Amino acid sequence: MSRGVVLIVHDNGVIEYHRMALVCAWFIKWHMDVQVCLMGDKGTLIRARDLPSSEYVFDDMIHLQPDPNKDRCYVSKDGEVKKEGMFLNKSRPSVYELSPFDETLLIDLDYLIMNDGLNQVWGSDAPIRINSIIDNIAFVDKPEERRLHQLSIPLYWATVIYFRKSPEAQAFFEGMEYIRNNYDHYGRLYRFTTHLYRNDYAASIMVHLLNGSTGENGIKWPVQTLPEPELMFAWDNQPLLKLDTTRAWFVGHYMNGPGRYVPGLIKDRSVHVMNKQSLIDVGTHWLKDQHGFGFGYV
Amino acid sequence: MDLDLDMSRGFLTMAQNSVTGDYVACAEALALSLRWTQLGPHKLSILVPQGQVIPGAHPFDQIIEFDPYGTDPGKWNAHTKVLALQHTPYDETILLDADMIFPSDISWWWDILGQWEALFCTQVKTYRGDPVDEENNPYREEFRKNNLPNIYTALMYFRNTAATSLLFTQANIITEGWEWYSKHRLPERVTRDATDDMSFACALMERNLEHEMTSKVDFGFSFTHMKTGIQGFKDGKMMREDWTRLLNSYIRNDAALTVGNYRQFLPFHYHDRSFLTNDMLTVLRS
Numbered sequence: 001m002s003r004g005v006v007l008i009v010h011d012n013g014v015i016e017y018h019r020m021a022l023v024c025a026w027f028i029k030w031h032m033d034v035q036v037c038l039m040g041d042k043g044t045l046i047r048a049r050d051l052p053s054s055e056y057v058f059d060d061m062i063h064l065q066p067d068p069n070k071d072r073c074y075v076s077k078d079g080e081v082k083k084e085g086m087f088l089n090k091s092r093p094s095v096y097e098l099s100p101f102d103e104t105l106l107i108d109l110d111y112l113i114m115n116d117g118l119n120q121v122w123g124s125d126a127p128i129r130i131n132s133i134i135d136n137i138a139f140v141d142k143p144e145e146r147r148l149h150q151l152s153i154p155l156y157w158a159t160v161i162y163f164r165k166s167p168e169a170q171a172f173f174e175g176m177e178y179i180r181n182n183y184d185h186y187g188r189l190y191r192f193t194t195h196l197y198r199n200d201y202a203a204s205i206m207v208h209l210l211n212g213s214t215g216e217n218g219i220k221w222p223v224q225t226l227p228e229p230e231l232m233f234a235w236d237n238q239p240l241l242k243l244d245t246t247r248a249w250f251v252g253h254y255m256n257g258p259g260r261y262v263p264g265l266i267k268d269r270s271v272h273v274m275n276k277q278s279l280i281d282v283g284t285h286w287l288k289d290q291h292g293f294g295f296g297y298v
Numbered sequence: 299m300d301l302d303l304d305m306s307r308g309f310l311t312m313a314q315n316s317v318t319g320d321y322v323a324c325a326e327a328l329a330l331s332l333r334w335t336q337l338g339p340h341k342l343s344i345l346v347p348q349g350q351v352i353p354g355a356h357p358f359d360q361i362i363e364f365d366p367y368g369t370d371p372g373k374w375n376a377h378t379k380v381l382a383l384q385h386t387p388y389d390e391t392i393l394l395d396a397d398m399i400f401p402s403d404i405s406w407w408w409d410i411l412g413q414w415e416a417l418f419c420t421q422v423k424t425y426r427g428d429p430v431d432e433e434n435n436p437y438r439e440e441f442r443k444n445n446l447p448n449i450y451t452a453l454m455y456f457r458n459t460a461a462t463s464l465l466f467t468q469a470n471i472i473t474e475g476w477e478w479y480s481k482h483r484l485p486e487r488v489t490r491d492a493t494d495d496m497s498f499a500c501a502l503m504e505r506n507l508e509h510e511m512t513s514k515v516d517f518g519f520s521f522t523h524m525k526t527g528i529q530g531f532k533d534g535k536m537m538r539e540d541w542t543r544l545l546n547s548y549i550r551n552d553a554a555l556t557v558g559n560y561r562q563f564l565p566f567h568y569h570d571r572s573f574l575t576n577d578m579l580t581v582l583r584s
Contacts, residue, residue: 217426
């Protein structure tokens with residue numbers, strides 16, 4: 001049974017996602033030692049392929065046509081300046097058909113793998129695994145990140161999705177596609193704003209439906225949580241500062257006065273880095289110094 | 299011989315139309331939902347005040363009249379369940395509020411319930427299936443202040459035994475003398491008229507029957523209670539009670555019910571009468 005990670009990459013003119021893909025894939029290879037397949041539009045794939053040592057981290061590249069969404073805001077590395085850029089996130093449901101693996105971990109490029117915990121997912125009984133619970137570097141209580149709306153269902157994060165080729169997983173991704181294509185209707189039904197298509201919302205609805213519409217206290221089949229049931233988040237205003245193989249330093253909390261902050265350290269825990277520019281800058285810089293780390297990256 | 303094995307087990311509800319709504323229509327929907335969902339006993343009898351006419355065909359097992367002494371059509375009248383024991387046609391009875399729907403089969407409860415002479419529901423659920431935080435339930439402040447058992451008569455089971463007879467008699471006495479009783483026997487003042495929940499809770503306390511008629515083990519004997527303030531919403535206490543304006547719901551003709559996109563499995567106490575539309579009744583009748 002083949003197993004591997006799929007990453008989706010589409011440059012959008014604001015964020016160089018192909019560079020982020022290299023950082024993301026390097027950490028996956030380092031900690032998990034699994035096959036990595038990069039899916040994206042031709043231009044972005046060529047740029048990723050042309051990066052030094054990309055052949056060591058990308059085992060396969062598959063063409064995936066982007067499906068443009070609306071513009072979204074991207075926060076700069078210092079957490080201040082915001083840029084508008086096209087959000088190219090709507091092609092996610094196609095992964096089920098395109099994945100070359102029997103068992104796939106679909107991981108967002110801004111999810112920094114810092115341990116091998118996700119390797120426990122292979123051979124799962126559950127055909128789909130995804131998380132709803134999140135953790136933060138600094139305590140931030142965001143009720144809007146727990147449900148699609150306070151009167152609605154739990155919010156699941158499409159940041160990391162495990163699936164095994166199966167009728168259930170096929171239904172999951174076909175359902176996401178259907179929701180994407182009828183997004184306003186589902187927005188009214190589940191009470192979320194539909195300005196921007198979010199895979200998280202479509203995935204949340206499909207988890208809810210597949211598990212019998214019984215909610216967090218109900219049936220835990222066919223969808224279950226991942227081996228590490230919490231996703232660690234570093235938000236937009238918590239840029240990545242420094243990095244090594246198992247540790248990542250972020251701005252934990254800004255204090256009064258320019259440039260004053262309390263750093264937050266994550267160790268041996270994978271983390272969703274929402275400040276993408278900081279991940280590209282810090283990650284790329286750090287990779288340049290990694291000689292002889294098994295993949296020959298120079 | 300035509301032997302009706304279900305005759306000894308059945309459901310009973312009070313259907314006295316009052317200021318809060320048409321409870322006969324509610325009882326009809328309840329009876330239809332029981333008919334669609336229960337694999338075991340499904341018969342529902344209703345208690346109506348003498349003189350209340352139920353025209354045409356109806357889905358009820360029996361329509362039993364009771365003396366409406368002490369009730370007032372202009373009030374809520376949530377204090378008549380004390381009459382259930384003397385009027386029930388069944389050996390074993392599950393007593394219900396009329397404004398409930400059964401969206402799934404609970405027949406397996408009966409054999410477990412038979413271990414008790416009477417059993418009150420003490421833990422209700424939200425429409426999401428979460429246990430209600432009873433320690434902070436805003437509707438139960440007077441129960442907590444007076445250290446009364448936190449019981450819900452919207453779902454209770456009883457057999458006709460000496461202990462239940464004692465209980466119902468005590469509850470009847472408390473109900474009839476509520477003004478005196480609440481002033482002299484309860485440590486904290488209660489503001490409302492007598493209710494079934496309060497009267498039976500006081501009766502359990504007076505007769506020291508709480509531990510015999512409530513269960514510490516949660517085997518699922520519960521219902522979904524749609525009071526808005528206990529749904530776990532932020533500022534839920536401030537929200538209006540007509541939750542149908544907040545949550546969508548739909549029902550199939552087999553009584554499968556979905557509320558706020560959550561499939562319902564427990565008896566559903568909708569409380570807000572606007573939930574039961576004519577369309578819904580039509581679906582259940584079809």
